[in-house]
Amino acid sequence: MDGDGPKRQRTPEEKVIRVAPSSSSVRRSLADGEAQYLAAAIAKLDSLEYGDPAEFVFDRSGRAAARRSNLRELWVPPTFRTADERNVERDINALWTTTEQCAVVIGHPGYGKSTLARFLTTRFAQEFLASKLDRFAFYVPLASLKLKDRTNQRAIVECALRAVELELDEGALLELEKSLKTATLIFDGLDELPLTHGTGDQIPTRIEAAALIRSVNIPNNESFRTGGLSTIVTSRVADWHEDDRTKIRPAALFEISNFSPEQAREAVVRWHDVAIGLRAEEGLDTADLEKRKLDVASAISTNSELGAVCLTPLMLNILQTIYSDESRDIPSSVSQLCLRAVDRLFIKKHLFGEQKLLVTEHASWILDALAEAAFTAQERLVQGGTKILTDEDLRRVSKNTCRLSEATLFETRENLITSIAAHIRRGHGILPPLRRNEYDFAHNVFREVLAGYALAKxxxxxxxxxxxxxxxxxxxxxxxxxxxxxxxxxxxxxxxxxxxxxxxxxxxxxxxxxxxxxxxxxxxxxxxxxxxxxxxxxxxxxxxxxxxxxxxxxxxxxxxxxxxxxxxxxxxxxxxAEFSSRLFWLETGPRQIGRSTNHITRITKYSSVPASPPIKGMLSRYALSAFLVTNAEYKQFLDDGGYKQREHWQSAEGWTWASGDDDFRNAVLNRARDVAPTHLTSEVLGQRLIAEDFPDQCERMIKRSSPMYWSAPSHNRPNQPVVGVNWWEALAYASWIDARLRKEGKLDKGQQVRLPTEAEWESVARQLSGDNPYPWTEGAPYENAHLRAAESNEEARALRPCAVGLFPFNSSGLHDIVGNVWEWTLSKAKPYSEEAFRQEADVCGLDDRVARGSSWLSSEIEAAEITFRSFDPPYNAYEDLGIRLCVAERGK
The missing domain is CATH 1.25.40 (Serine Threonine Protein Phosphatase 5, Tetratricopeptide repeat)
Known part of the structure; x- marks a missing residue:
């Protein structure tokens, strides 16, 4: 089955950094300069730059935070896509297996590039001090690098010291320059440098910084490390690709991915557990924080729009930080989230600081100026220009929103305009400076929400x-x-x-x-x-x-x-509409399934269930549901406790799995891992998975108590088809809906709701197709169904399920019979015989079951044809495998 999606590896603490033991003796004595730098780096960098739980716990009372939270307690390591495996998610250890001396980490705004750099610096320091590594790291924020009248070595060391607020004498500086030969240099923010020099600039251009970094990586350079991973560089994605002159080659390229739903949940748990610990140290009640943790986790898993936005570390931290006032509900929309964040970070956070007077008296003007800046950026972007703002832009919007009377003194007016512009330029995590005189919103939604705020005027x-x-x-x-x-x-x-x-x-x-x-x-x-x-x-x-x-x-x-x-x-x-009104009926009569030749496919799995030879048989009257089972419908089954109602789990194996029997689940897990190479072939061919990912993928598939992608914002809209359900879950849902309809008097006594057999499924598809290989009479596959493999235009490549019934390919009222998601059937994966026309099935055992209909993720072109067959064992579940119901005579 083609449907597992990009792999998200688990990232427990013990897997964060895995470095081979040093081949040389580990240094145990430190020069004074090294000792002071390592202590300062750990003290300064081992914390979040924005969104620290300590701020949440202490700042609300007007007190300064007693301490910063340790980054290692909060941080959820990112996953990456590499240049040679664009569709495979790799964990952070991929950095340490590269054979290049330089690793370039790129990411979009808010994806945690600088946090990664801070974490690596402190982790290197801690491991070095514990004699577990033979080197430490220098953290070098490039926006603070000064090259003029300095050697490269001195410029790097001075920049690293400024970053940790440390001043050292000349002797210590010389000591640290010598340490460059054995250190890893972490150059953070290549994108923050300008491409050209401005008047009076001391910082280098991006081109100059790139040249410096290349010099570090020259083999046998006497001033710098000559082996191993000597440099790590971070940059925004767009800036990295902007100019070839700033590229660093050779280098291994890693692009940070957004959070998976599992990573987001882990980040929520870690953040709140730290906040709860801080509260407990103060002897304060923590019950509200326990509830708050559940509220945040629920919000990002059930609200598709909010959940999608919060799949970046920045936005998730902002959500957790601004949801602080127990008298207010958690934001239920992206607009609420962003406006509260702006209010918190630009206004309320400064009520006890130096900006108290400004934010108290002119909060509305600050917000208006920021909104006008966003409106300016949005308007330029729509017109094909840049969304980047300049100092001049920020001063202009500040001036236009200062509503002072004409009688106000010129000096007073200018001072206020300057103060507002300066306050906005600080960015506060929302409008960070990119480089000299340039600013951009940390996430597009801030620009869009604030532009919407400006629209109101x-x-x-x-x-x-x-x-x-x-x-x-x-x-x-x-x-x-x-x-x-x-x-x-x-x-x-x-x-x-x-x-x-x-x-x-x-x-x-x-x-x-x-x-x-x-x-x-x-x-x-x-x-x-x-x-x-x-x-x-x-x-x-x-x-x-x-x-x-x-x-x-x-x-x-x-x-x-x-x-x-x-x-x-x-x-x-x-x-x-009533379920009975959303059925497509086929009357009793002779039917044919199969074809004279087998389908062309690259994948052995599909070849092992041939669609030939054609076979005829008789089917009694039955109906297929017009739509795939949706998330909203399946939620009713979950809410009703369907996973705990033994009567709906029709096989002993299904019930044993659903009830969480550890022995059975482990046995099934072993089977799943054994057959994974067969069933995940398409994912490997499409570079969505690699073989080493199979064990973790199988464990997530087996050990769960709700659909596998239930919390994924891209999959959990109410009218999307439910996916990530195995065959046992599909059977149980069909039994549950049968019982509910029967109780409500909406099902005839002689009828039964169940899964269709593959003969029933294909016979309906043939009824719709005429003589065509597809279940429609005109148009190309991509015009009639959500089919990745059959789509000829790039616009149609949306890698997620769509809402059910978006393609009106005929007047039957039946939708998605091909495309969107594969559909479980009752039938066992066997060669065709007379048994194929039996309208009942043995539901016991672990036999492979047929799936039909292709999907949004299918890799094979002929999978769009109505005769194409796939199969899976009953415990498999994928993000492109769902349920369609059948109504037939009871016992048929």
Missing amino acids: RPVTQRRGYALLEKWHPPIRYWAGLRAASEEGKNEINAFVGELRGGPGSRTIEAALARAEMLSEVVSVTHGQNLMRDLKQRILATQSELLKWLSRRSLPFSKRMRNGDLLGTLGDPRLE
């Missing part, structure tokens, strides 16, 4: 023009999120949505999506409660409008996907 006619432009949809959405918290704001949104329903451009897909974006934010912020009648009617009208757009074959894939996501938030009317 624009005339309605101007705002309308922006709403009709697709690239302005995020700010328009966040404007609604910021306004939705009040009744006045909801009235304003209601009026503006109505304004967009008439006039020029109102009947375009952009206008429809703009209306849906705003209303979905209202639903997120208010949880759908206490909405005025007009807004409820707007939502109903927008739902209907989105469904009409989905019926158009010409709708581009990206807009089709977004349409489905918005229906997931607003509510998908198609899924609210």
Whole structure:
């Protein structure tokens, strides 16, 4: 089955750094300069730069933090993608296995590049002092490097000392220069340097810094280390690729990935456990923090939009930091999260410091200036320009938002403008300086939310023009999120949505999506409660409008996907209909499955279940459900305690697994690991996994009590198909829904809900296809289904499940019979025989079961055809394998 997704390796503390023992004797005596530097580096760098739990515990009371939290207690190591394995996630130990002397670590803003550099520096120091390593590391933030009138060695050492706030005499400096020969140099922030010199600049250009780093890596350089990993360099992704003159070669390239849901949960636990420990040391109650930990973990696992944004260390730390006031709910939307973060980091954090007077008297002006800066950056970006802001931009917006009377003294006015601009330039973790006179928002959502805040001050006619432009949809959405918290704001949104329903451009897909974006934010912020009648009617009208757009074959894939996501938030009317009305019936009659020749495939697994020869048989009347089982539907099974209801687990093996029997799970785990090379071939071919990842992947697949990807923001929208379920879970859900419908009187006595056999599945697909190999009569596969392998245009390569039923390939009302996710069947993976037409199955044992229908992740082109077969053992689960239900006569 093609469906496991990029591998996320576990990162327990003992795996963080694994360095081979030194071949030379370990140094145990230190020169004075080395000892002082190592002590200062550990004291200064072994903590988070932003979002320390100590600030949360102490600062709220107006006291300075008693101490900083240790980084090693908080930090969740990142995973990387390497230049030669772009789709495989590697853990931090990949840094130490590179044969290059230089490792370049690139990442997007907020991905934790500097935190990684700080952690590595302190970990090197601790391991060196404990005689576990033969070298330590110098932390060299390049934005503070000064080359003028200095040798490279002196410039590096001085920069490293400034970074840890240490001053040493000439003798100690000379000692440390000698240490460069055996140290690893960590050059942080190549992207923070300018490409060219400005007036009076002492810091080097990026080109000069790159030349210095290359000189460190020249073999046999007498001034620097000659073997092993001598340098680590960090940079933003875009800046690394901007100019070949700044590239460092040879070097091993590692790109930091965003957090997996598992990493995010681990980060939440670590952060709160440290905060709880600090509270306990103060003799304070920690019950609220225990609840808070659950609240944060729940928010990022159940709110798809919020969860997706918080899959970076920066945004997750911001969420944890600003959710501090027990009288306020955790932010339920991205707009709320960002605005609270700005309020906390630009205003409230400074109420007890030097900026107290400024933030007390002019908080609204500071926020307005920041919003206008974001609006400027967004407008430039939409017009094809840069989103980078300059000192001049920040002063201009500060000047424009200072609402002083004309009678105010010129000097007073200028001083205030300068103070506001200077306060904004400090960045506060949200608008960090990139390099000389340049600034960028640490995450795009800050720019978009604040641009939305600025939109609120624009005339309605101007705002309308922006709403009709697709690239302005995020700010328009966040404007609604910021306004939705009040009744006045909801009235304003209601009026503006109505304004967009008439006039020029109102009947375009952009206008429809703009209306849906705003209303979905209202639903997120208010949880759908206490909405005025007009807004409820707007939502109903927008739902209907989105469904009409989905019926158009010409709708581009990206807009089709977004349409489905918005229906997931607003509510998908198609899924609210009675189950009995969402069935596709096939009458009793003769049927044929199979084909005369086997499919062409690169993968032995698929070849082992041939689709030939064709075979005929008789099937009694039955129906398939029009849609795949969705997350919203499966959640009802979970909420009802379905995993603990023995009557729904139809095989002894399934119940033993569901009940958590350790012996059985371990036995199944061993089997899963044995057959992993067979079932994960596609993932290896697509460079999504490597063989060493198989054991961990199998353990996560077996040892769980909910769907495998239940907490993944890209997979858990209500109207997406449930995935990551094994065959036993699919059987149990079918039994549970059968019992529920029977209890409600919505199922005939002679009928039964179950999984379809593969003959039933293929017969329905043939009914839809005519003489075509696909279950539609016109158009290419990528126009009719979410199929990666069959998609001919790059736009359609979205590597996640889409909402169910986004492709109107026929008038049957049946959706996703091919594409989106594979579908479990009752049938055993055997060659075709008369038994294939039996409409019942033996559910006991560990026999492999057939899956049909291909998926968003399938690697084989012919998998889109209705005769293509796949199979898996009943304990396997993937991110592209789900459930479709069948209704048939009981016992058939």
